[in-house]
Amino acid sequence: MEFKSFKIGKYTIEKPIVQGGMGVGISWDQLAGNVSLEGGLGVISAVGTGVYKHRKYLDGKEMVGKEHRPLEAINFYSYPALKKIFENAREICGDRPLACNVLYAQSEYDRVVQDACKAGADIIITGAGLPLTMPEAAKDYPDVALVPIVSTAKALRILCRRWKKTHNRLPDAVIVEGPLSGGHQGFKYEDCFLPENQLEEILPPVVEEAKNWGSMPVIAAGGVWDHDDIVRMMELGADAVQMGTRFIGTVECDANDVFKQVILDSTEDTIKLFKSPVGYPARGVKTNLHKSIEEGTAPKVACISNCVAPCHRGEEAKVVGYCIADRLTDAYDGLIDTGLFFTGAHGYRLNEIITVKELMDKLMNGEDT
Ligand SMILES: Cc1cc2nc3c(=O)[nH]c(=O)nc-3n(C[C@H](O)[C@H](O)[C@H](O)COP(=O)(O)O)c2cc1C
Structure with missing residues (x-):
């Protein structure tokens, strides 16, 4: 199967691979910038930008609280740091499409969406809750594409109805995430194991629902590992995939070596x-x-x-x-005893650190080519 480019709003993504946003420092300027440079969609995480290593140099003042932690949400979701992260990523990928991941459950959601738009995000991606107010948060930036993450067709239907009614807008694409993904899940603990909630089962109904709302691309996420997985997702109706864990195994990933x-x-x-x-x-x-x-x-x-x-x-x-x-x-910070290390269910399959370019080639063409 030949992989095709796809569109999110007015932005064309050359390769159908979105690198998932990974909070506190796993997908910042280096990873996202390089994924976009290689023709995928790089996603900068807005989560915890206040701990960005260069925070002290951004505006000349310390933005850290007790125990060197950013004090209050205004500093944890730091605009100067996010701006700097975008500037650095843009130096790598130029004006290729670049996205920002903002959590719906986070404090000051609307402010951080606006920060991301100001910092130069072309696309905002939001999960961790049903983002009913996403179009309101981004209303002053009509060119910025909006992409919610859902786990069911019903959630997509509710979102589309609400967005249409309140802002006459629809999602520019939708991500459907199954329960093998890294970090937070869209299901309760027991429900993560139910056969009917696995990505292969929840993707086709979301594809069908999306058709009711025009030509919204559907992006499948959670446990996608290699070229063959991407082919399988496309055969089930996806236009693209979002992958997180596999990108941790890259030289450019912003995570610490530990x-x-x-x-x-x-x-x-x-x-x-x-x-x-x-x-x-x-x-x-x-x-x-x-x-x-x-x-x-x-x-x-x-x-x-x-x-x-x-x-x-x-x-x-x-x-x-x-x-x-x-x-x-x-x-x-690489503190092994007190750190919490998120990964997808297939993280144990990671056995090498390669460049983003090498990984993108493997994903596009298969491992052995
Ligand atoms: C270390 C890590 C951190 C993550 N942080 C976020 C986050 O801040 N926001 C979010 O929407 N998803 C987050 N995710 C989920 C990814 O964006 C992605 O959708 C998911 O990992 C896909 O599954 P995969 O890891 O099996 O490829 C995180 C995943 C990992 C592994």
């Missing part, structure tokens, strides 16, 4: 779904952190950044035993 090694060392048995203060289960690698949570010796929860609304300033974090902002930041 982070990449944790994924390389993982096995099928160490990749699990964990409780998260965001309210959805999240997939990652079981490490010492989980042992210390069980034993009550994990780092104390003290909310500094007010990162996600459902956590209620650390209340949920206390229930699940850890602060998600702190633990993901530790993973970004």
Whole structure:
């Protein structure tokens, strides 16, 4: 099968591969810039930009709170840092399409969508909740394409009806994500294992629903690993795929080498779904952190950044035993004992670190060509 380019709004993506946004520092300027340069869609994560390594140099003042954490959402989702990340990525990919991932569950969602538009995002991608107010948040930027992430055809139907009614707009594309994906899931814990919720089952109804609303491209995500998987998704009606975990195995991925090694060392048995203060289960690698949570010796929860609304300033974090902002930041900093390392269910299959160009070639043409 020959892979074709596809369009999101007015933007043409040469290769049907979207690199999934990966929060706190896994997909920033280097990864996203290089994926877009190679003809895929690079996605910069807006999550935790306040811990961007060069934060101190952005506007001459420290934007960090207690324990060197960004104080309050305004600094955790830092506009100066996001702007700098976009500038650096643009130096790599020029004016090729470049997207930004903003979580619906995060604090100050509307402000961060506007920040991303100002910073130069062509496309905004939002998951972690049903983004009913996404068109309102982006209303001053009509050229910016909007892409929600859903897990069911029903969710897409509800979104389209609402967007049409309130803003006479429809999604420019839709991502359907199944429960093998990395990080937070769109399903409850038990529902992640149900056969009817697997990507192969939820994709065709979303493709059918999308047809009711014109020519909206459908992007399949969650557990897509190689060329043959992409072919399978396209045979089921997808126009493109979104992949996260496989891009962690690239030289350009912004994750620390320790982070990449944790994924390389993982096995099928160490990749699990964990409780998260965001309210959805999240997939990652079981490490010492989980042992210390069980034993009550994990780092104390003290909310500094007010990162996600459902956590209620650390209340949920206390229930699940850890602060998600702190633990993901530790993973970004390569702190093996206290970091939380997200991966998709197929992370154990990662066995090499190659360049984005090499990976894109393998995905387009098959591993052995
Ligand atoms: C380390 C990591 C961090 C992630 N962070 C986010 C995020 O901040 N926002 C989001 O919408 N998805 C996030 N995801 C999901 C990815 O964007 C992508 O959709 C998913 O990983 C696809 O499944 P795959 O990893 O099996 O390819 C994350 C995934 C990983 C592995």
